[in-house]
Amino acid sequence: MVQTSRQLFLQHQAQTSDFPLLLEIERAEGVYMYGPDGRRYLDLISGIGVSNVGHRHPRVLEAIRNQLDKYLHLMVYGELVQVIPAELAHALVETLPPPLESVYFTNSGAEAIEGALKIAKRHTGRTELISCLNAYHGSTHGALSITGSESFKNSYRPLLPDVRHLRHNDFSDLALITERTAAVIIETVQGEAGVRIPGPYYLPALRRRCREVGALLILDEIQCGYGRTGSFWAFEQFGIEPDILVCAKGMGGGMPIGAFISSTEIMSGLKTDPILGHCTTFGGHPVSCAAALATLRVIQDENLVAGVAAKAARFRAQLQHPAIRAVRGCGLLMAVEFESFQVLKLIIDHALAHEGILTDWFLFCDNSLRLAPPLIITDEQIDEACAALLRAISEVIN
Structure with missing residues (x-):
């Protein structure tokens, strides 16, 4: 019997939590990752701050x-x-x-x-x-x-x-x-x-x-x-x-x-x-x-640093919702604060499952959403991400 990648992952790779994302990725490029079925995910955390120039920059x-x-x-x-x-x-x-x-x-x-x-x-x-x-x-x-x-x-x-x-x-x-x-x-x-x-x-x-x-x-x-x-x-x-x-x-x-x-x-x-x-x-x-x-x-x-402030401001301008308690940030390292981890986790899960948006929380601040996209993210991709996040927030809160 041939085992799936997910089964091999769970059986033989040491785990760091009881609730891994279990998102299988086949390839990645720019600000996007792709599953085996071709589904596209917008990466808003850059592998936790790694892919500053995007995935697989030429x-x-x-x-x-x-x-x-x-x-x-x-x-x-x-x-x-x-x-x-x-x-x-x-x-x-x-x-x-x-x-x-x-x-x-x-x-x-x-x-x-x-x-x-x-x-x-x-x-x-x-x-x-x-x-x-x-x-x-x-x-x-x-x-x-x-x-x-x-x-x-x-x-x-x-x-x-x-x-x-x-x-x-x-x-x-x-x-x-x-x-x-x-x-x-x-x-x-x-x-x-x-x-x-x-x-x-x-x-x-x-x-x-x-x-x-x-x-x-x-x-x-x-x-x-x-x-x-x-x-x-x-x-x-x-x-x-x-x-x-x-x-x-x-x-x-x-x-x-x-x-x-x-x-x-x-x-x-x-x-x-x-x-x-x-x-x-x-x-x-x-x-x-x-x-x-x-x-x-x-x-x-590519003078990527010069665009960081404007891109961060674009996120801030659009991430407006009664459920958002605060937006903290220094450039494209941002935290969007919610009432609790329980609410935030629902938003993260919904954004991933229904909007194709990959986000995360912080180890010592688990009521805040992590935003740290690749520095190459475009204005159009920021707009796409913010609209998807707002839909996820509204779906969970309502």
């Missing part, structure tokens, strides 16, 4: 094919000179202020967080790590340790010791940062908390406090970087610069890659005492780096 595919004709994996990270990873590192540095000039490539955002935490402790000689409540930084043990939700952590203790949490955007908590603190890690714009944007003075005050006590400031732009918020890096909008920057998700055009970036001085700590202070077999994989370099060039050459 230039990303071309870069992947070109690299496939040369070589795949050759050696563990940092030993051989490979043209594409070197060019990607240079291209990234050109988007950043000095002294952010040294790039370490990883396989994922969580792995990049791990590297950033290690190098902060190595450089400062301190152990305390501080993050924000309702922050999400990944699921590996170190990243989970600094995630700001006890319910996500309790089943996996013991985790890293010496971790403290600040209330996001609360100036009084900055006093918790002391000479014991190795680093403060914060999402420039909080994602899984439901798109929480810091006030205009908060991040500069945090930056000053870190300098006063000699703590490093790590900005997690895994979700909010690469043009999503209306500037290439979100921190550009807040008048600060990090000591360490972490990126991933939208970086690879659909391929797995992440990075942590800092000064040569800070990153040099990985070379001695011990050597190979941080090592990875597949980090900086040439195919992923080729896709990432093409993604960066697409964002720059």
Whole structure:
């Protein structure tokens, strides 16, 4: 008896919840995904912030094919000179202020967080790590340790010791940062908390406090970087610069890659005492780096960042309904708030089943609808999406 893909998925792939979407996708292109029956789905979440240039962008595919004709994996990270990873590192540095000039490539955002935490402790000689409540930084043990939700952590203790949490955007908590603190890690714009944007003075005050006590400031732009918020890096909008920057998700055009970036001085700590202070077999994989370099060039050459504000405003103008309590956003990272998770889940399910619209909620704000479409989304596609969402809301509420 031949088993279906759905049966194989449920029987042999480890599950992360009791209610997976179970949406089978055969192909994807641009802002759309297609099922085996040809049904089209409009992707409003970009694979959770990954497909910033859309699915299967032609230039990303071309870069992947070109690299496939040369070589795949050759050696563990940092030993051989490979043209594409070197060019990607240079291209990234050109988007950043000095002294952010040294790039370490990883396989994922969580792995990049791990590297950033290690190098902060190595450089400062301190152990305390501080993050924000309702922050999400990944699921590996170190990243989970600094995630700001006890319910996500309790089943996996013991985790890293010496971790403290600040209330996001609360100036009084900055006093918790002391000479014991190795680093403060914060999402420039909080994602899984439901798109929480810091006030205009908060991040500069945090930056000053870190300098006063000699703590490093790590900005997690895994979700909010690469043009999503209306500037290439979100921190550009807040008048600060990090000591360490972490990126991933939208970086690879659909391929797995992440990075942590800092000064040569800070990153040099990985070379001695011990050597190979941080090592990875597949980090900086040439195919992923080729896709990432093409993604960066697409964002720059097609000037995608310049259109983000107008597209976000178009969503806001149309998403008007008595059931919508608030719309929060920074560029094309938006949260549409409803009364409860129960109401929102009905809307999400109806939009998917009847309108062909793929959306989601946030881990730590489950009454808010996630909107993070590919940056290439057109005005017509925004209108299509908003009309479909409003029909779904009205159908559920009525």
